[in-house]
Amino acid sequence: MKVLVLMGGISLERDVSLASGAAITSALQGNGHEVIAIDTAEGSRYLKESTRLISDDIKTAPPELGQLARYDRVQSLKIANLEELSDVDAVFLAFHGGSGEDGTIQALLDLAGKKYTGSGMLSSALCMNKAISKKLFERDDIPTPDWMLINKKDFDDELYELIRQEFSPPIIVKPNDQGSTVGLSLVEELDDYRKAIELACEVSDNVMIEEYIDGRELTVAILGERALPVVEILPKNKLYDYECKYTEGMCAYEYPAKIPDETTILIQDLGLRAFKTLECKGYARVDFRMDKEGRLYCLEVNTLPGMTKTSLVPKAAKAAGISFDQLIEQILQLAIED
Structure with missing residues (x-):
């Protein structure tokens, strides 16, 4: 071929x-x-x-x-x-x-x-826009952290004070349309909110303020209509940021994740539901946080997840007994058969 x-x-x-x-x-x-x-x-x-x-x-x-x-x-x-x-x-x-x-x-x-390969035009656009994704999650009862979207043209002292009142630290501030944690900040002090928002505004016109879920970072890959084993991410930094994602030794991974079977099943079910809610095709990766009480929160769906030597989807595939070459072939065949 x-x-x-x-x-x-x-x-x-x-x-x-x-x-x-x-x-x-x-x-x-x-x-x-x-x-x-x-x-x-x-x-x-x-x-x-x-x-x-x-x-x-x-x-x-x-x-x-x-x-x-x-x-x-x-x-x-x-x-x-x-x-x-x-x-x-x-x-x-x-x-x-x-x-x-x-x-x-x-x-x-x-x-x-x-x-x-991957999702079509509409699904790709929906998944890239974090705010629209979250609205669809909420419509379909897929739990997601509380959030607010602001446009940088509207960001003034009045809006800044509203954000400070509505969201107690820690919070996540991120561009509405970027991946790989580009422009993302974990903000732990009220006085640092403005700096984080201004950083995100450098790379996007729209910025999301999101409740930070203290707990475990988990992700599930979807391949066709199958949810692969769950991967747990254990970054050396408090946040799974760009450096941790792409620097060997900056992050450890458990695959499959050491979580109860019922939690695995729930994450896989929620991942498939999010995949279908956003009309994804082929393959994708769905990211979650799990709080200390075991409650799950869907963060986003990535329609073109990384395929590097440190990437998550190849790790999930390996846990399922699928080699990297086999994974790439399966993704290609899903595109051909669509």
Whole structure:
């Protein structure tokens, strides 16, 4: 099968995407597929054995906005005009964040009539927008932490005081449309609220204020219609931040998680429900917090989860007896069969 792997793009999660793309490309080649890998921001093409040119190095912090400014946003969206797209059997999406995960690229591929991995345009857009996701969770009785959405144009002293009254520390402040904890802060003092909000406003027009759930960090991967074993995340920092996610040794993982069977079943059920609520397809990762009383809270659904050597979905697959190469093949087949 001839497969086009798209990665990189203009996103604060660009480095992670390139690392995922390198791993996916290698697995597809190992499975016997003819693979073309393209970084849509650079226009770079990596053919056959030249995949070593794809960087799999992830820095301990995301790229600066200024570093991304050099890329042509229009050029990065010219997917439908790619010569390689015309004769491939499927497109494997290795994007994280930005137009590669928010439904934009998915819409272009739909117009081109191409099969691609992961969720469609609508689901991708819903999952990228944390506020809309939470509204749908609440509609379908999927528990989620209390939250408030603010627009940076409306952020003034009056709104700041309202936030201080409504939310006692600690709280989570995060951009409404970013992943990999980019722009996210765990705020433990009232006097630090403003600084955290201003940080999030640097990367998004809309910022979410969210109740912090003190407890355990758990995640479940969905593959097709199956929930994989639950993974527990044990970061060295108090928060599972960008550094912990992508720096080896900064985080430990239990897979499967050491939790009661009934808790595992409940997380898997809630994960599948969230997956269906947001109309996801193919595969996704659903993130949870569990408080000290054992209550579960769904945080978000990631439609294009990481596929790096430290990523969570490959760990869940390994716990289910699925190798990385097998996981990539199953994701590809789900796209072909859709």
